[in-house]
Amino acid sequence: MAEIKGKCGTDCNKCSFREKFNCGGCLAQQGKIFWGECDIYKCATNKGCQHCGQCHELPCENLLEFIRNGHNPDRLTNLNRWKNEQT
Ligand code: SF4
């Protein structure tokens, strides 16, 4: 299944919450998801980045804290891979 690149490094296609909360994924939801408005989505969007992998500050302290507190430890690995891709 093709990846859906969430701005924080989540592959929305692999996220177990997507079905559970009927979530369309990061871009479809525009950062407004079941737990509220996502600051990482807002920050990356304001910087004109499709995801944090395109940001020269990667990995900023906010993102690292977000990843530490989250359910998906693959985010940073994904972002480091995505930053070398065109999209
Ligand atoms: S946590 Fe935020 S940036 Fe990450 S996939 Fe969800 S809405 Fe997108």
Ligand code: SF4
């Ligand atoms: S790496 Fe940090 S500063 Fe850069 S877009 Fe992501 S959250 Fe914002």
